[in-house]
């Protein structure tokens with residue numbers, strides 16, 4: 379099961395399919411919600427769920443912490459309305475009485491009915507209200523459908539109504555995707571130079587990125603080398619290799635450009651390497667975007683891809699240049715060392731370009 383996580387959600391990071399189930403925030407409990415910050419953002423009406431948010435299932439006595447929190451919220455100026463599916467009206471009235479809240483009766487959440495009635499009762503616009511509850515399928519979905527921001531709180535310990543287990547099962551399926559949109563307080567601090575300095579070396583973002591970029595680079599190198607090897611050594615043509623025919627053709631047709639080559643395979647290598655690199659670049663883009671630089675969602679993807687390919691093409695020119703120079707230098711038609719050196723020099727260029735330009739603002 380996915381462990382509970384708290385933080386702020388950025389919906390644009392995930393598919394629109396999940397937006398109706400995505401809260402604005404997730405908090406450990408009602409007491410962790412910063413009521414003053416909500417007030418400062420223009421929220422005036424608190425809509426609260428009952429079971430496993432305000433009280434445990436079957437209980438009618440809010441904890442001292444909950445009573446303290448609701449009192450403090452009322453002192454700030456908040457109006458409180460309970461939005462609950464419960465059919466135990468006496469119990470609901472007692473809880474509402476304890477915290478000094480109003481109640482509304484309507485269709486079950488995620489219907490918009492109770493949310494609308496509460497807005498009418500308190501003469502508030504959806505933007506002035508905030509819903510706080512422990513279930514994605516009822517509290518968060520109902521609020522989002524009504525244009526009201528929702529805070530998802532961790533359910534209170536204890537038993538639950540048996541029918542809730544179906545909701546919880548659906549919730550478990552949704553938590554993975556919606557957590558992709560979560561920005562935890564930890565994510566929000568790496569920009570601070572003091573916080574970055576205080577971290578041990580292994581936790582530093584830059585070090586992580588270099589290690590990940592290196593691993594992705596390794597996978598792309600295998601792809602690059604594999605395709606280059608196939609193009610150079612394995613594709614037959616007539617009574618020789620395709621690369622030899624191509625090399626001979628290049629040397630005889632463009633002697634000015636390929637005069638450097640000692641033989642046909644030396645002339646064919648730059649072209650074959652460049653072709654293989656297209657496959658390697660595509661692999662690198664998707665892995666580096668999602669894993670190394672942790673860019674979420676599809677926003678900016680096309681622009682990042684263009685920038686990344688420009689960086690990589692320049693990196694390839696550098697890498698192929700180094701590899702071709704080394705291949706001609708050693709004169710033994712040994713492929714591996716020139717390719718490794720070319721990949722190292724080109725890879726360093728690619729990392730700097732990716733971090734500072736292609737995925738800028740995200741790293």
Ligand SMILES: [Mg+2]
Pocket residue numbers: 427428429430431511512513
């Ligand atoms: Mg509940």
